[in-house]
Structures are given as structure tokens and as C-alpha cells.
Amino acid sequence: MSESREKARRRMRELVDAISHHDTKYYVEDNPEISDFEYDQLVQELNDLEATFPDLVLPDSPTQRVSGKALEEFPQVEHKVAMLSLGNSYSPEELKEFDARVRKWLGEEKVEYVVELKIDGLGIALLYEDGELTRGATRGDGKVGEEVTQNIKTIRSIPLRLRPDSGLRTIEVRGEVYMPTEGLRRLNKDREQRGEPLFANPRNAAAGSVRQLDPKIAASRPLEAFFYTLGYSKESMPKTHEACIEAMKQAGLRVSPHTRKFDSIDKVLGHISSWESKRDDLGYEIDGMVVKVNSLAQQLKLGYTAKEPRWAIAFKYPPKQMTTRLIDIQVQVGRTGALTPVAVLEPVQVGGVTVTHATLHNEDEVKRKGLMIGDHVLIERAGEVIPQVVKAIVDRRTGKEREFRMPQTCPVCGSKAVREEDEAVRRCVNASCPAQVKERLTHFTSRGAMDIEGVGPSLIDQLVEKGLVSDAADLYALRKEQLLELEGFAEKSSQNVLDAVNSSRGREFDRVLYALGIRHVGKTTATVLAEAMRNLDRIQSATEEELSRIEGIGQVVAEAIRDFMDNPKNHALLGRLRKAGLRMELEKKASGPLSGKTFLFTGELSSMPRPEAEALVQSLGGKISRGVTKALDYLVVGKDPGSKLAKAKSLGMTILDEKAFLEMVGKK
Ligand code: IVH
Numbered sequence: 001m002s003e004s005r006e007k008a009r010r011r012m013r014e015l016v017d018a019i020s021h022h023d024t025k026y027y028v029e030d031n032p033e034i035s036d037f038e039y040d041q042l043v044q045e046l047n048d049l050e051a052t053f054p055d056l057v058l059p060d061s062p063t064q065r066v067s068g069k070a071l072e073e074f075p076q077v078e079h080k081v082a083m084l085s086l087g088n089s090y091s092p093e094e095l096k097e098f099d100a101r102v103r104k105w106l107g108e109e110k111v112e113y114v115v116e117l118k119i120d121g122l123g124i125a126l127l128y129e130d131g132e133l134t135r136g137a138t139r140g141d142g143k144v145g146e147e148v149t150q151n152i153k154t155i156r157s158i159p160l161r162l163r164p165d166s167g168l169r170t171i172e173v174r175g176e177v178y179m180p181t182e183g184l185r186r187l188n189k190d191r192e193q194r195g196e197p198l199f200a201n202p203r204n205a206a207a208g209s210v211r212q213l214d215p216k217i218a219a220s221r222p223l224e225a226f227f228y229t230l231g232y233s234k235e236s237m238p239k240t241h242e243a244c245i246e247a248m249k250q251a252g253l254r255v256s257p258h259t260r261k262f263d264s265i266d267k268v269l270g271h272i273s274s275w276e277s278k279r280d281d282l283g284y285e286i287d288g289m290v291v292k293v294n295s296l297a298q299q300l301k302l303g304y305t306a307k308e309p310r311w312a313i314a315f316k317y318p319p320k321q322m323t324t325r326l327i328d329i330q331v332q333v334g335r336t337g338a339l340t341p342v343a344v345l346e347p348v349q350v351g352g353v354t355v356t357h358a359t360l361h362n363e364d365e366v367k368r369k370g371l372m373i374g375d376h377v378l379i380e381r382a383g384e385v386i387p388q389v390v391k392a393i394v395d396r397r398t399g400k401e402r403e404f405r406m407p408q409t410c411p412v413c414g415s416k417a418v419r420e421e422d423e424a425v426r427r428c429v430n431a432s433c434p435a436q437v438k439e440r441l442t443h444f445t446s447r448g449a450m451d452i453e454g455v456g457p458s459l460i461d462q463l464v465e466k467g468l469v470s471d472a473a474d475l476y477a478l479r480k481e482q483l484l485e486l487e488g489f490a491e492k493s494s495q496n497v498l499d500a501v502n503s504s505r506g507r508e509f510d511r512v513l514y515a516l517g518i519r520h521v522g523k524t525t526a527t528v529l530a531e532a533m534r535n536l537d538r539i540q541s542a543t544e545e546e547l548s549r550i551e552g553i554g555q556v557v558a559e560a561i562r563d564f565m566d567n568p569k570n571h572a573l574l575g576r577l578r579k580a581g582l583r584m585e586l587e588k589k590a591s592g593p594l595s596g597k598t599f600l601f602t603g604e605l606s607s608m609p610r611p612e613a614e615a616l617v618q619s620l621g622g623k624i625s626r627g628v629t630k631a632l633d634y635l636v637v638g639k640d641p642g643s644k645l646a647k648a649k650s651l652g653m654t655i656l657d658e659k660a661f662l663e664m665v666g667k668k
Contacts, residue, residue, distance in 0.1 A: 027157040032627035070214035074146035099265035121178030154219035166251035170234035175227035183222030195424035324348040335439035337427040358387040363406040372401035449515035473576035535585035592621025603638035
């Protein structure tokens with residue numbers, strides 16, 4: 001081998017190891033050591049070397065995560081040790097019966113339980129041979145699964161190689177691939193725009209993605225994984241489940257930070273009930289908790305029934321799926337005129353909430369699901385995702401069901417409703433349609449936009465019906481005597497509304513932009529746009545091409561902004577809003593008491609959700625850091641902190657508990 005080749009080979013090995021180390025830090029431990037920029041430089045250098053020496057590309061190179069052609073079908077794999085299922089329990093009594101069975105079987109022995117989250121995804125088994133990921137398979141029917149190695153490799157939180165310094169080399173591990181709720185929301189939004197069928201829940205989405213024949217598609221899906229079973233280890237096997245989890249963690253496999261150990265079933269029950277409400281804030285779905293006997297020797301003694309282990313059981317939370325009847329399908333008109341079919345349901349309790357309506361997205365979705373009015377339907381409420389109709393229970397049809405027809409005219413104003421070619425959505429063409437006007441105003445005054453307290457849907461209804469308001473600028477011209485004429489309004493309530501409208505004039509420019517309700521311009525895009533262009537004049541005069549060059553703004557968004565600005569009605573509206581005193585340029589950030597200081601949060605705060613705390617820091621001029629880096633000034637520590645705490649301690653950073661943080665921001 002020539003000297004330069006040898007040098008390149010060595011450098012490629014170094015780079016692959018370094019990138020894999022930083023991947024673990026970022027994707028597995030959520031605790032990066034370098035900036036995105038520095039990381040990108042490593043990847044770039046590796047890319048360049050691989051382009052020059054294609055025959056030296058290492059099999060565990062991160063560039064090989066997406067490789068190989070689309071398959072015709074997945075090869076079948078027989079699991080060496082069957083992947084069994086879990087028995088279920090639904091009440092504290094059933095869990096106590098499980099505990100009694102375990103104790104009876106084990107006699108006088110002391111029993112410890114490990115309790116884990118039951119992640120609602122797709123069970124998988126991975127094989128690492130001599131430290132290298134060689135096979136990934138789905139659970140299948142437990143005996144035979146499908147080999148999905150190519151797709152598994154695209155998941156960034158799954159290491160291609162185990163950490164060389166860990167004790168594990170040749171192992172089989174089991175875990176769950178899942179899709180975070182936000183990832184599913186985005187994926188479904190994209191699919192809706194393209195007129196593709198939507199995923200009803202994160203489990204279907206994860207399963208559908210892992211079982212994609214084309215690894216490029218799997219790679220584009222936001223999948224993550226947690227591992228919870230060390231099934232086999234050639235080198236050495238720990239003595240407890242807890243130690244197995246720790247060994248997997250040391251090897252670089254992502255394990256849940258929420259696993260806990262208890263010495264009595266009552267403590268287990270306390271823990272489980274405390275998670276029932278917390279589960280909605282996880283960012284991914286769990287359908288229960290799993291209780292496992294900690295000692296592997298005891299697990300062996302307890303053994304298995306035909307289907308499931310005697311040493312573990314699932315505790316299921318109330319289901320988020322229920323059947324009910326589809327009483328009617330109504331059609332709502334949104335602020336862009338989009339006609340959305342909405343399912344009117346016989347009220348039903350789902351996961352502790354009464355559900356009466358569910359979105360049906362668009363006419364194609366109703367057709368695809370074959371829904372008829374009067375059908376019994378299966379509905380699901382998953383995480384923060386709004387209730388969805390999963391399917392009709394066709395067997396329960398009586399013949400009295402009616403077909404649904406999407407109206408060709410707007411149900412509110414009677415104007416034509418048109419469906420553009422290659423669009424899934426039908427829209428009312430009348431921009432002055434009262435439904436559109438009301439929706440636009442509701443968006444304008446909403447909390448994330450101009451935040452005009454007291455001006456919600458019911459007042460807006462009245463204002464529009466009485467002809468007092470037909471666009472946002474009209475709000476700023478409202479007079480007290482007009483409000484006094486409305487139902488339920490007296491001197492004080494009218495003054496409150498006027499005050500709220502008045503004080504909204506000072507909102508930042510990015511909020512004004514968001515409040516306008518330009519298609520595809522959500523909060524983040526509005527901020528990006530405001531920061532890049534600084535003022536309205538520049539946005540109004542920018543070409544589509546200039547707009548699409550802004551990082552974070554693509555072609556579709558640029559086109560939507562241009563469309564909005566080119567509409568003479570909107571032009572006039574912006575002029576009137578400017579006259580009303582709204583900010584049409586970005587102010588220099590008032591330097592707040594936290595200005596120049598960087599914060600990072602770990603663990604749960606009891607006084608407010610984390611995003612609120614982060615927004616609070618930013619509103620006071622502070623910044624939020626992505627990881628424990630040298631630039632960090634304060635680590636704020638809540639309950640159950642993650643690994644960031646140890647790292648910050650080792651770097652001698654200032655650590656604030658929640659109380660100290662609240663004092664600093666003047667909340668105590
Ligand atoms: S242990 C023999 N632990 O739930 C032990 N399973 O309903 C089998 N699951 O097939 C699995 N989170 O796909 C275990 N912490 C966890 C889990 C978990 C999710 C899934 C797994 C299993 C299914 C059983």
C-alpha cells in the first residue's frame with residue numbers, strides 16, 4: 001500500500017471512530033461534546049477521503065447507514081431464542097397477584113423488581129458479532145421475523161459498532177423502535193399535503209417505516225430506539241437485569257433513563273401510578289409499564305409459560321383506542337378556506353378524556369377508510385395527536401349507513417369550493433367567506449400570535465356577524481360603544497377588550513408575521529423570516545428566489561409568502577396594520593437581565609414544563625444551550641436529572657436547583 005493510501009486508511013479509521021463516538025454522545029446520551037459545525041467538519045473530511053479512496057470505505061462508516069438497493073422482499077430469520085410476548089395486567093390487584101405468584105414460586109427469597117416504560121413501537125432483535133452490527137430483525141410472530149438490517153442501520157441512535165472498551169462483543173439485544181410524537185405529526189402533515197394515507201398512531205408509523213423495502217425511505221423517517229433486553233452475550237453475562245441494562249449502556253446502546261428498581265410491589269404500584277399522568281409529556285407513546293424480576297437466576301427459576309415469561313408482566317394504562325359510532329360527518333372551513341371533514345362521534349372515554357369529534361383530514365382520507373355515516377368506528381387518541389378514526393368496523397353494518405359526499409360548494413357562504421390538481425384539499429374560493437374571516441381572526445388573536453386576551457372565537461363570531469370586524473385591522477378601530485352593544489358586554493368587560501387590543505400593538509415583528517396566517521408560515525418560519533429580512537418592506541420586495549435562499553425556507557414556503565404579499569387585499573391590510581401602530585420591523589432585542597448567559601435544563605421542573613422555562617430564559621435575554629459545553633453558564637437541575645448533571649459537575653459548572661432558578665428569573 002502506498003504511503004498516502006496508508007495514511008488515508010488510518011485517518012478514515014480515526015474519523016469513523018470519532019464520528020461514532022460523537023453520534024453516541026448526541027443521539028444516545030443527549031449530551032454532545034462538540035458543536036454541529038465541528039461535527040459536520042469531521043463528516044466532510046470523511047466524505048472527501050471516501051470519494052478519493054472508494055475501495056477503503058469502512059463497513060461501519062456512518063456514510064454506510066443508508067446503503068444497498070431496495071429489496072423485493074425481506075429474508076426471513078428464525079430467532080435463536082423465541083421473542084416472547086408479555087402477560088398483561090390492568091389493575092393493582094392483578095399486579096399484586098403477579099407478585100404473589102412470583103413469591104410463592106421463589107419461597108423465602110428476597111425479590112427485587114425493575115420497572116420500565118412499555119414503549120409503543122416495534123420489537124426488534126439486533127445481533128452484534130465481534131462488536132459489529134451484523135443483523136437486525138423484527139419480532140414477527142416471535143419465532144420467525146424479517147431481516148431488516150438495512151433499515152435498522154439508518155437509525156442514528158443505533159450504533160453500528162459497540163464501544164470497544166465495553167465488555168460486550170458478540171451479543172443479541174432486544175428493544176423497541178419507535179417514532180416520537182412530533183416526528184409522526186410532521187410525517188403525517190407531509191403525507192396529508194401529498195395526499196398519501198396517514199398513520200393512525202406512532203406504532204403503525206414505526207412498523208411501516210422499519211418494514212420499508214427501500215432503505216432510503218426508512219432513512220427519511222424519524223425513528224429512534226431503546227434497548228431493554230440483553231438476550232445473549234458470548235463473553236460474560238451479568239447477574240441482574242439492572243446490570244444488563246448498565247452493560248448495554250456502557251456498550252453505547254440507548255437505554256431508557258426512566259428505569260427504576262424497587263423491593264416491594266407497593267412501591268412498584270406507587271411508581272406506576274405516578275407515571276400515568278407524566279406519560280403525556282414524554283414526547284413518545286407508552287402503553288404501560290413493564291415489571292421484571294431483577295435477578296437473572298430467579299428469572300431462570302420462574303421460567304416461562306407457553307407464551308410468556310413468569311418473571312415479567314406488563315401493566316397497561318387505559319387504552320387510547322375505543323369503538324364508538326360515527327353519527328355524522330360535518331365539513332368545517334379553515335382560515336385558508338380548506339374544507340375539512342370532521343367526524344361527529346357518540347361521546348366516548350378514551351385514555352381518560354371524552355372524545356366527541358375527530359378529524360378526517362380530507363375527502364380522500366374518508367374514501368380510503370371507506371367510512372359511512374352511521375358506522376361503528378375504531379378511534380384512537382395518541383399523545384398530543386388529535387383523535388383519529390382508525391377504521392370502520394364493517395361487520396357491524398346494518399344497511400342503514402349513508403355514504404358521505406364532499407360538498408362542491410362552501411357550506412358556510414355557498415361559494416364554489418375548488419380542488420386544485422395535485423392538491424388533496426378542496427378550498428372555498430371566497431376570501432371574504434365569514435368562516436375564513438373568523439378563522440383568520442381567531443388565529444390572529446391567539447396566544448402564540450398577537451395574544452389578545454378575551455378576543456376568542458365567541459366574541460369574534462359576534463363581531464363578524466354584526467359586521468363590526470372583517471379583518472385584523474378592524475380590531476384596532478373598535479370603539480367602546482360598539483362593544484357595549486354586544487351580548488354580555490358591560491363597561492368593564494368592554495374596556496378590558498380595548499386594553500387587550502391596545503397592548504397587542506407592541507408585539508414583536510415575528511409575532512405579527514405569524515399572526516397574518518400566511519400559508520406554511522408557522523411560528524418558527526415567521527421567526528426565521530423576521531430575523532433574515534428584518535422588516536416588512538424587505539419581505540414585500542423580495543423575489544421568490546431571494547426568499548427561498550433563506551436557510552429554513554424552502555420553495556413552497558417562499559411561493560406562499562410571495563402569493564400572500566402579491567395579493568392587493570393583503571397589501572392594503574398590511575398598510576392599515578402599520579397605521580394602527582403594529583411593529584413592522586424587528587426591534588433590537590432589549591437586553592434583559594439574563595443577557596449573555598447560557599442555560600441548559602436537565603430533569604423535570606415542578607413549576608412549569610421545560611419549553612416554558614426555556615422561553616422564559618429567552619424572554620429575559622438569555623440563551624439555551626444544546627449540551628454541556630464550555631459556553632454553558634448554568635445547568636438547571638429538576639427531578640430525575642440525566643447524565644448532563646455529572647458532566648456539568650465534572651467541568652465545575654454552576655448548577656442551579658429549581659428554587660435558585662426561579663429566584664434568578666424573579667418568579668419567587
Ligand atoms: S420485555 C420476554 N420490555 O412490548 C420479555 N418489552 O407486549 C419480552 N415492549 O414484544 C419483552 N417496551 O415489543 C419488554 N421495556 C420493555 C418493553 C417491551 C415495549 C414491547 C415488546 C414486546 C411487547 C409485549
